[in-house]
Amino acid sequence: MSLSIFSVQLLTGLAYGMLYFMIAAGLTIILGVMNIVNLAHGTLFLLGSYMAFTFMNQQFSFWIALLLSVAVTAVIGIIIEKLFIRQIYGKELEQVLLTFGLAFVIADTAKWIWGTEPQTMAVPALLDSSISIGPMVFPFYRLFVVLIGCLLALLLWYFESKTRIGAIIRAGVDDRAMVSALGINVGVVFTGVFAFGAGLAALSGVLGGPLIGMYTGMESDILVTSLIVVVIGGLGSWKGSFIGAILIGLIETFGKIWFPSLSMLIVFLLMVVVLIIRPQGLFGREVA
Amino acid sequence: MVGKGKFWSVLFITIMLILSGCSGSAVSNSKSNSSGEKDTIKIGVILSSTGTFAPLAESIKNGFNLYLEENDNKLGGKKVEIKFEDDEANPQVALRKYRQLVKNEKVDILVGPISSAVAYALRDEVEKDKIILIDANAAGNDLSWSKKSDYIYRLSFSNWQNGSSAGEYLAKNVGKTAVAIAPDYPAGKEVVSAFKEAFEAAGGKVVKEIYPKLGTNDFATYLTDVAQVKPELVFTFMAGSDGIRFVQQYNDFGLKGKIPLSGPMEFGDQLILEPTGEAAEGIISGILYSPWLENEENKKFVEAYQEKYGKLPNTFSVGGYDSAKVIDIAIKEAGSTNAEDLIKVLKGISFDSPRGPITIDPKTNNPIQNFYIAKNTKKDNQIVPEVLETVEKVTMPEKAPAN
Numbered sequence: 001m002s003l004s005i006f007s008v009q010l011l012t013g014l015a016y017g018m019l020y021f022m023i024a025a026g027l028t029i030i031l032g033v034m035n036i037v038n039l040a041h042g043t044l045f046l047l048g049s050y051m052a053f054t055f056m057n058q059q060f061s062f063w064i065a066l067l068l069s070v071a072v073t074a075v076i077g078i079i080i081e082k083l084f085i086r087q088i089y090g091k092e093l094e095q096v097l098l099t100f101g102l103a104f105v106i107a108d109t110a111k112w113i114w115g116t117e118p119q120t121m122a123v124p125a126l127l128d129s130s131i132s133i134g135p136m137v138f139p140f141y142r143l144f145v146v147l148i149g150c151l152l153a154l155l156l157w158y159f160e161s162k163t164r165i166g167a168i169i170r171a172g173v174d175d176r177a178m179v180s181a182l183g184i185n186v187g188v189v190f191t192g193v194f195a196f197g198a199g200l201a202a203l204s205g206v207l208g209g210p211l212i213g214m215y216t217g218m219e220s221d222i223l224v225t226s227l228i229v230v231v232i233g234g235l236g237s238w239k240g241s242f243i244g245a246i247l248i249g250l251i252e253t254f255g256k257i258w259f260p261s262l263s264m265l266i267v268f269l270l271m272v273v274v275l276i277i278r279p280q281g282l283f284g285r286e287v288a
Numbered sequence: 289m290v291g292k293g294k295f296w297s298v299l300f301i302t303i304m305l306i307l308s309g310c311s312g313s314a315v316s317n318s319k320s321n322s323s324g325e326k327d328t329i330k331i332g333v334i335l336s337s338t339g340t341f342a343p344l345a346e347s348i349k350n351g352f353n354l355y356l357e358e359n360d361n362k363l364g365g366k367k368v369e370i371k372f373e374d375d376e377a378n379p380q381v382a383l384r385k386y387r388q389l390v391k392n393e394k395v396d397i398l399v400g401p402i403s404s405a406v407a408y409a410l411r412d413e414v415e416k417d418k419i420i421l422i423d424a425n426a427a428g429n430d431l432s433w434s435k436k437s438d439y440i441y442r443l444s445f446s447n448w449q450n451g452s453s454a455g456e457y458l459a460k461n462v463g464k465t466a467v468a469i470a471p472d473y474p475a476g477k478e479v480v481s482a483f484k485e486a487f488e489a490a491g492g493k494v495v496k497e498i499y500p501k502l503g504t505n506d507f508a509t510y511l512t513d514v515a516q517v518k519p520e521l522v523f524t525f526m527a528g529s530d531g532i533r534f535v536q537q538y539n540d541f542g543l544k545g546k547i548p549l550s551g552p553m554e555f556g557d558q559l560i561l562e563p564t565g566e567a568a569e570g571i572i573s574g575i576l577y578s579p580w581l582e583n584e585e586n587k588k589f590v591e592a593y594q595e596k597y598g599k600l601p602n603t604f605s606v607g608g609y610d611s612a613k614v615i616d617i618a619i620k621e622a623g624s625t626n627a628e629d630l631i632k633v634l635k636g637i638s639f640d641s642p643r644g645p646i647t648i649d650p651k652t653n654n655p656i657q658n659f660y661i662a663k664n665t666k667k668d669n670q671i672v673p674e675v676l677e678t679v680e681k682v683t684m685p686e687k688a689p690a691n
Contacts, residue, residue, distance in 0.1 A: 005512050005516070008508060008512050009508065009509060009512070012506060012508040012509075016505070016506065037299070037302075039302055096302075100302070111342075115343075115346070116342035116343045116345075116346050117343045117346075117559060117562070117563070118343060118528050118529035118532050118559070118563065119532075119563050120532050120533070120536060120563045120564060122565070123540070130540065130541070130542055135515070135516075136512055136515060136541075137541060137542035138541075139540040139541065141540070210536070211505070211506070211533075212505050212533065213529050213532050213533055213536075213563070214529075215340065215528065215529035216338070216339065216340070216342045216343075217338075217339050217340060217342075218529075221503075223302070224302075224303065227299055227302065227303070231299065252505075252506075253506070253508070253509065256500070256501075256504075256506075256509045256510075257509050260472075260499070260500070260501070264501070
């Protein structure tokens, strides 16, 4: 394999890894802070990308559509948290049923609104160019996705370790009762975290639009991949998701070259290996 | 802190649910009162309304319903009672739905399915129960060859027809070496082998065949491969969202305009042209239908379809429309809804479809129909498959070509 082909593959793997990171980060943060596996997370990704598609059809630019759909999805997140999830904190089976049911309702609503035809989104004009790598070309848009993913990681790191809210959230993960005893409104924190996670899912959906497109059933494809990322990275750890997502992105891409018919199997295999060596995931903490 | 046990049970349940395709959204809409009177006929329609095939199912259903509406909900002079069922593209589910329709609902005629795997599963059942199945989509070659049945008539097209139609034109006019790309499943293999046969018979050579997994998100790997091999043309069979992504990425990775892209009917069909827009410009495909085909039947059809659904029909809508039409004509000609009587008229039946004249070939129970070599061209801000050449009466061979 020549160096230029290798670089194209590497960047492609990274771009997909970053998309997985954006959606898995939301999933894992919600899991870590609120102790909820949000099975409707994939449909928020779906909603984000379909809404941006609609906004763009209304002649909004890609950027405005991106902002609007992230904002609207975050608001939907707030509504879901306040209306439903709030009722069943700590009740695990109910949470599974509820979020799984929501996933169906949202996915079917999306089907009703946007139909079943697969759709796609145009790459924004500003990024619609490509760079040459040796004899190959690489779409600039994918580099942009990689960049956004890295920025998000940086932002999360700053947020978590340098801000007060980050400290509250870290404390909340460790001891919820103590945090509320200190006079902090845990409910507000939870709503905020859920909205943030929903917004991230939408961000990933919109940025993924020009790469993956929109089609019925995409929500469960993406949910399975992001659950695997979360498991590999360690439950509740966004850093783990960052590394896990990049690993999955690269393995999928290079797997296609070396073992064309086995690329999905390799992803599951990686999960199994990680779980055997480190059952808590790469960055997960030992749990009692 | 997260309890490990809980997470595992959740993950396990989720993955099981998703993998087992627990998406049970049945879409039956029965038209009320079932009477035993002879002047109504019951039609069961089995399509894959959930999952990747959903847009095809919707288009077929739309086409079928449009024909019914145009004919006062009557086929062959009989009032139609129709039941739609979703097989989730799963042969096991399809068999269950089949039994429901045939044993409980006692339907007279079946229409369906989308997936060839489902068609093969239903094949022995309809033989046993002597029920006519009008195949509105499933393109598997063996339905015309080793698994041909007197009870099954295809109104769409076969993979053989779809793959071979453009082969000769491409070898003579576009290039002599080709890389062929198709998803790694039976239809992909069938289309590519038919293309290869036609392309090589006309002096071309398929230098490489690539089979990505069905549902591949990203074709970067394969496109860099193509850029290295440098064939004179690329022939790709990809449907639905795979096809959309492929066309888009062919453009993104700078291959568009360098190596001509070609394909079977999918690359000239509305389902892909509409979302991909300019990225699809210049692709040469072998199509059997386009809303711009010039004939009386099509003009009427496109107008009515647009009025009812607010969008242009695609090839699958025509499959649905013609499935209703063939039932209508067959019952009129046979003067009966009895399967044995219908078989006599279905073999060799001819009529004008929006795609042009078609005849069901009694040797293969597959339509003899024209294909059109089309080039996607920009006209009035819209990408239109412009017909370059007509391939008259594409007829499936009676037996699988030996190779």
